[in-house]
Amino acid sequence: xxxxxxxxxxxxxxxxxxxxxxxxxxxxxxxxxxxxxxxxxxxxxxxxxxxxxxxxxxxxxxxxxxxxxxxxxxxxxxxxxxxxxxxxxxxxxxxxxxxxxxxxxxxxxxxxxxxxxxxxxxxxxxxxxxxxxxxxxxxxxxxxxxxxxxxxxxxxxxxxxxxxxxxxxxxxxxxxxxxxxxxxxxxxxxxxxxxxxxxxxxxxxxxxxxxxxxxxxxxxxxxxxxxxxxxxxxxxxxxxxxxxxxxxxxxxxxxxxxxxxxxxxxxxxxxxxxxxxxxxxxxxxxxxxxxxxxxxxxxxxxxxxxxxxxxxxxxxxxxxxxxxxxxxxxxxxxxxxxxxxxxxxxxxxxxxxxxxxxxxxxxxxxxxxxxxxxxxxxxxxxxxxxxxxxxxxxxxxxxxxxxxxxxxxxxxxxxxxxxxxxxxxxxxxxxxxxxxxxxxxxxxxxxxxxxxxxxxxxxxxxxxxxxxx
Ligand code: MN
Ligand code: MN
Numbered sequence: 001x002x003x004x005x006x007x008x009x010x011x012x013x014x015x016x017x018x019x020x021x022x023x024x025x026x027x028x029x030x031x032x033x034x035x036x037x038x039x040x041x042x043x044x045x046x047x048x049x050x051x052x053x054x055x056x057x058x059x060x061x062x063x064x065x066x067x068x069x070x071x072x073x074x075x076x077x078x079x080x081x082x083x084x085x086x087x088x089x090x091x092x093x094x095x096x097x098x099x100x101x102x103x104x105x106x107x108x109x110x111x112x113x114x115x116x117x118x119x120x121x122x123x124x125x126x127x128x129x130x131x132x133x134x135x136x137x138x139x140x141x142x143x144x145x146x147x148x149x150x151x152x153x154x155x156x157x158x159x160x161x162x163x164x165x166x167x168x169x170x171x172x173x174x175x176x177x178x179x180x181x182x183x184x185x186x187x188x189x190x191x192x193x194x195x196x197x198x199x200x201x202x203x204x205x206x207x208x209x210x211x212x213x214x215x216x217x218x219x220x221x222x223x224x225x226x227x228x229x230x231x232x233x234x235x236x237x238x239x240x241x242x243x244x245x246x247x248x249x250x251x252x253x254x255x256x257x258x259x260x261x262x263x264x265x266x267x268x269x270x271x272x273x274x275x276x277x278x279x280x281x282x283x284x285x286x287x288x289x290x291x292x293x294x295x296x297x298x299x300x301x302x303x304x305x306x307x308x309x310x311x312x313x314x315x316x317x318x319x320x321x322x323x324x325x326x327x328x329x330x331x332x333x334x335x336x337x338x339x340x341x342x343x344x345x346x347x348x349x350x351x352x353x354x355x356x357x358x359x360x361x362x363x364x365x366x367x368x369x370x371x372x373x374x375x376x377x378x379x380x381x382x383x384x385x386x387x388x389x390x391x392x393x394x395x396x397x398x399x400x401x402x403x404x405x406x407x408x409x410x411x412x413x414x415x416x417x418x419x420x421x422x423x424x425x426x427x428x429x430x431x432x433x434x435x436x437x438x439x440x441x442x443x444x445x446x447x448x449x450x451x452x453x454x455x456x457x458x459x460x461x462x463x464x465x466x467x468x469x
Pocket of ligand 2: 267299
């Protein structure tokens, strides 16, 4: 009897691909992921948290390594803001590596160099936003402050205010509707202007008893005293700082059925975490040397020495090649990169039935349908895209099919509506085969982004499959 041919193609639903054990594994993985999100709200914290975890799991600083054998595990730290995790494979790195690259920066609001000022009993901080935000999202909700300040003696103070239950939170005000007639007719860009993103720090005058009024501190100095008492920071130290304002919300399950995760910064810490865990949870020594690369500055174009366009990753590749062969030179590095397969692990937009008009339903990513691939990103006529070859697409999709990982091959929105980029093009510049893939996100770049647990889990499984085969 001849086999019945199935002529059409149906996308799989990621939930339906899970048996009972799979459903439990999904919940357990997502619980770990939520903890990570709460502990890693900035690129620095993500680097810290993951390197700490890697050390506990036997990863050593690659800077201290002179040689390596298959199975050796290393981490690399780029200025505390970007990092990589490496497992040496059985095959020489010059024959190509497997890499998964995500980014750990997220849209946010940064303190300006001289932030603090007093106005009408309020003490406020001036800010400069980072990345593509809708500025009106950030008002009238609880915020926290994270970052580092360098004191004049060179010591570093880590700041984190607004995360523990007994901490105060920070706040950016909005106009009451009663007085917002003029505001409400402005376009979205102007509803809240950049220079209105002023962070409320306090208002209490100096209430010290038995002190002459003339001796009392200004409200601004009262706030500075709080910073000094807690951290040893004076106003002048803020010039040597990176202070980031982010939402104070915790990661939560979303939906009565708990099928989603809501949290700040899932673009792209969801891919960073799934990629890291995929490497960590692969117990067999991989054939190919495997690197999970977590970059900074993606949200502003991958620029700077911690961004994916810097030569840091190339230098790391050279180091890895040299660990296997001390005499290796530039040609070996070029060969290694040209033979490397790279998953550009970044999020895409999930179809949202409330806003169907921005998508083309045949080719959009659906929350719940598994890891989403994009052959190309870019805008308009694919401008700025790294277009993965059909050969590379075939390689990765066939691999996932063999491992029963549900996937979807998608575009981000309808053509000519907008667009976006990832780090893929910069990896392609190095000669690597590269394709974008990651988790579809609802409300991307908002203070509370939502992902489907099924997609988080299957992205993790997809990265594991890539590493293992
Ligand atoms: Mn991203
Ligand atoms: Mn983004």
